[in-house]
Amino acid sequence: MLTNVQPNAQPKSRLRWSSNLPKPGSGDVPYAKSRPELKGFSEAQITRHILDSAAWKEVVKPILAQLDKERARPGKEQPLYTSEELESVLLYQRVCGYGSFKRARNALAGDRNEARQLLGFDKPRNLKRRVVKLFDGVPSEATVSRHRARIGERRRLAAYLALEQRLLKEHLALPELQEEARILNLDGTKIQTHYTAPIIDRTSGRTVNDARVTAPEAGYVPHSAGVDKSGHGWNLVSITSITGIPLAWKVVPLNASEKDVAIELLRDEFSSRVKPHLQGDKLSVLSADGAFNKQELRAELRCLGIVENIHLVSHGDAPESQANAAKNSAKRIRIQGYKNWFTNGHRELICVCGVGTTIKRLGLDRNGKAVVRTEGSCKKCGSITITSGDWRRSQNPDNWVRLNPQNPNEKPDLLMGNPLTFNDGIAAEYGRRRFGHHEGFHGALVSRFGLIKDKRWFRRLDEAKIATAMTFCVMHVVALEQRRRRVEAEADKAQAPPALAA
Numbered sequence: 001m002l003t004n005v006q007p008n009a010q011p012k013s014r015l016r017w018s019s020n021l022p023k024p025g026s027g028d029v030p031y032a033k034s035r036p037e038l039k040g041f042s043e044a045q046i047t048r049h050i051l052d053s054a055a056w057k058e059v060v061k062p063i064l065a066q067l068d069k070e071r072a073r074p075g076k077e078q079p080l081y082t083s084e085e086l087e088s089v090l091l092y093q094r095v096c097g098y099g100s101f102k103r104a105r106n107a108l109a110g111d112r113n114e115a116r117q118l119l120g121f122d123k124p125r126n127l128k129r130r131v132v133k134l135f136d137g138v139p140s141e142a143t144v145s146r147h148r149a150r151i152g153e154r155r156r157l158a159a160y161l162a163l164e165q166r167l168l169k170e171h172l173a174l175p176e177l178q179e180e181a182r183i184l185n186l187d188g189t190k191i192q193t194h195y196t197a198p199i200i201d202r203t204s205g206r207t208v209n210d211a212r213v214t215a216p217e218a219g220y221v222p223h224s225a226g227v228d229k230s231g232h233g234w235n236l237v238s239i240t241s242i243t244g245i246p247l248a249w250k251v252v253p254l255n256a257s258e259k260d261v262a263i264e265l266l267r268d269e270f271s272s273r274v275k276p277h278l279q280g281d282k283l284s285v286l287s288a289d290g291a292f293n294k295q296e297l298r299a300e301l302r303c304l305g306i307v308e309n310i311h312l313v314s315h316g317d318a319p320e321s322q323a324n325a326a327k328n329s330a331k332r333i334r335i336q337g338y339k340n341w342f343t344n345g346h347r348e349l350i351c352v353c354g355v356g357t358t359i360k361r362l363g364l365d366r367n368g369k370a371v372v373r374t375e376g377s378c379k380k381c382g383s384i385t386i387t388s389g390d391w392r393r394s395q396n397p398d399n400w401v402r403l404n405p406q407n408p409n410e411k412p413d414l415l416m417g418n419p420l421t422f423n424d425g426i427a428a429e430y431g432r433r434r435f436g437h438h439e440g441f442h443g444a445l446v447s448r449f450g451l452i453k454d455k456r457w458f459r460r461l462d463e464a465k466i467a468t469a470m471t472f473c474v475m476h477v478v479a480l481e482q483r484r485r486r487v488e489a490e491a492d493k494a495q496a497p498p499a500l501a502a
């Protein structure tokens with residue numbers, strides 16, 4: 001292990017960044033436990049922090065207060081716990097990433113000094129009992145289970161979705177996140193269930209396992225789709241900032257088309273809840289793997305002022321992927337009107353002599369739509385400008401031709417002219433960051449919040465959605481707190497006398 005390397009040092013970049021392209025900063029995840037500002041910010045403290053937040057008081061508290069009103073019976077004793085107290089245990093469970101309430105309850109009972117005090121469960125409620133036991137003061141499984149039944153899944157989901165939206169808005173008000181959100185990642189990740197989804201026969205369209213289905217709202221994908229995509233459950237399709245902040249998401253049956261879900265996500269959630277808060281005059285970049293290669297999705301992104309970094313061919317190490325990439329690199333496709341220039345299968349411009357270079361021309365037009373262009377130049381072969389959206393691939397002979405503006409049936413190949421290509425260094429840098437970010441956002445979902453990877457006991461779609469919304473609430477709250485503490489620490493440092501500041 002290298003010990004003399006600065007932990008946050010970045011390799012010196014020799015890449016030439018077009019001035020309009022967002023540069024990835026450190027990309028550090030603000031809610032990561034390793035953040036120095038978050039040292040000692042325990043799960044119980046995080047839970048308390050959420051309960052004390054303005055967002056919770058505005059959005060969730062009134063719903064729980066209403067529930068208490070519905071519970072009240074004239075002439076009967078007050079219940080031992082308020083609905084907010086009962087909900088706080090479920091929130092604590094999610095903050096800890098525990099799959100079962102039992103684990104959360106054990107953790108609470110075992111943490112007399114902090115968790116129980118912070119959440120107000122440090123005193124026995126049922127005073128008729130004579131012997132004080134370990135679990136006294138902590139609501140029982142049955143009590144919490146009755147609370148869940150009382151509030152109902154639909155109402156709980158609505159509460160957490162509203163809370164998440166409220167927190168996202170608060171978070172997006174920070175110029176810091178607005179800048180981070182110029183580099184986006186789009187991903188699909190499965191939420192597996194122990195239950196059985198309907199298995200639908202492709203040819204007949206019929207469910208073949210009717211009698212065994214225990215999770216009718218889940219989807220099933222066969223093993224042939226590969227380890228990442230197959231199983232029973234749901235797919236969490238999300239758009240996140242380079243710093244791992246969830247901006248827009250949908251949970252859908254595992255067998256739903258990822259590409260189509262992504263298009264809906266952009267049209268609905270992203271357009272209405274995220275886009276209005278971003279810097280409208282700046283171009284963004286979105287990276288995704290080849291599973292999201294679809295012209296309609298590219299077009300949708302361009303309309304939102306985003307240039308896509310999505311390739312036709314997988315960057316994986318598998319022999320098939322490598323062979324496919326090599327085949328596309330070797331291919332030469334003619335371009336109508338330019339006898340000295342070709343593209344390869346990745347739509348990368350290449351001149352006849354091979355010495356020519358290309359530059360990226362990226363920006364926004366007056367309507368905020370992404371303008372995407374590649375220019376090539378060579379002393380011998382002359383110059384070329386390809387504007388993405390103006391070209392389509394024609395067969396017999398196989399070549400690139402200009403779109404006929406009179407013919408609305410002609411559709412462009414939007415990869416043609418997009419300089420963020422398979423072999424491009426800047427595109428690769430964004431892609432590399434996508435994998436780095438996986439360790440942040442993805443890693444947190446796996447190991448800290450226990451939402452993905454292992455199977456969950458989710459029977460219904462709403463259960464998966466509630467867990468996702470709650471998790472994202474936690475990410476926002478912790479990230480906001482980290483940013484606040486950092487600003488505070490910097491201000492303290494600036495005010496301190498020079499000797500102390502050093």
Ligand SMILES: [Zn+2]
Binds near residue numbers: 353356378380382
């Ligand atoms: Zn040349």
